[in-house]
Amino acid sequence: MAIVLGPNRYGKAEVRLVRVTRDGDTHHLADLTVGIALAGDLAATHQRGDNSGVLPTDTMKNTVYAFAKEHGVAEPESFALRLARHFVADQAQVHTARVSVEAYGWDRLGPHSFQRQGSWTRTCTVTHGGDGTQVVTGITGLVLLNTTASEFHGYVTDRYTTLPETTDRILATAVDARWRHLTDAAPWDDSFRGARDALVAGFVDTYSYSLQQTLYAMGTRLLTDRPEIAEVRLTLPNKHHYPVDLAPFGQDNAGEVFLAGDRPYGLIEGTVTRDDAPPASAEWYL
Incomplete structure (x- = not known):
């Protein structure tokens, strides 16, 4: 009987991100929870403990924050697309990246004051690969x-x-x-x-x-x-x-x-x- 490794992926779950964009006295607020999952040539880490192809999940978390600073957040789909494309392009061993986002809405009360919206939450999932x-x-x-x-x-x-x-x-x-x-x-x-x-x-x-x-x-x-x-x-x-x-x-x-x-x-x-x-x-x- 042969035992083989089936489909697998790994990543960082529930990265909390709040991005404030300051446009003079008027501020804009983005409030997200981001999840990242990567798949590809990762058999070595499962079978032999060889981590040479493993991008640490802490690095994935840091990438979320760095991209929020460098590129802004804007629409959740655009942010998820940018992240997914980055991981596939930057890591040769990664063939597919899946980025999911929960976006929480806030109603404006003033230039820099907000009230959390009701019960519903906007979501998106971007899958990018071959x-x-x-x-x-x-x-x-x-x-x-x-x-x-x-x-x-x-x-x-x-x-x-x-x-x-x-x-x-x-x-x-x-x-x-x-x-x-x-x-x-x-x-x-x-x-x-x-x-x-x-x-x-x-x-x-x-x-x-x-x-x-x-x-x-x-x-x-x-x-x-x-x-x-x-x-x-x-x-x-x-x-x-x-x-x-x-x-x-x-x-x-x-x-x-x-x-x-x-x-x-x-x-x-x-x-x-x-x-x-x-x-x-x-x-x-x-």
Whole structure:
């Protein structure tokens, strides 16, 4: 029996970076968490402990800070592209670099004062190597809720089914969406805002008979509105809201009082894609 080394990579995770750009009395703020993973000719360090081809992960961290100073941050995708291309070009043993970014938004309160935005976070992942460059943008923690215009009935039942059918329910979710761009050059901020708005519109404008239907409608709306995007992967937890039984108190509950459930919850996942989109150059949904 032969034992061989399978796919592998290594890097620096969760590098926290805050970059202040001082434009006179007006300051601009970028707040990121950056992850780096490198793959390539690294068998020697795994099999023999030979570190001659290993760039220390501490060096990767330092590169993030140095690039933030030298080049600025601007859009998360642009920053990730610059880092990924650097590691592949600078290190002959590195064949592929994957750089992921979480970007936290801040609303301006004054020339140098800011307030952290709500629950959602912007994300991006850039993979650069011999197979090309792939850019994936996303959003996580985007909480959406419709108080009506949602039904759920006609589903499979068996001897363990207790869930009653409904023609009027609250539909709520916390959207985790990632979308793959067709190119590695785009107006990233405009594209992100347009994609986020399309997802929200798809949720708001859909009369829902299932969260699966809503997922497909949201993905379809995004691809319709944003021609620069090849496909989108959506993960939608069903944030259940249970009507409270007020009968013991002599009160009716006509869809007014609910218990917001925490767990367990339904989890709906799916990918919506253009049928003519080129294939991905890397596993972008991990």
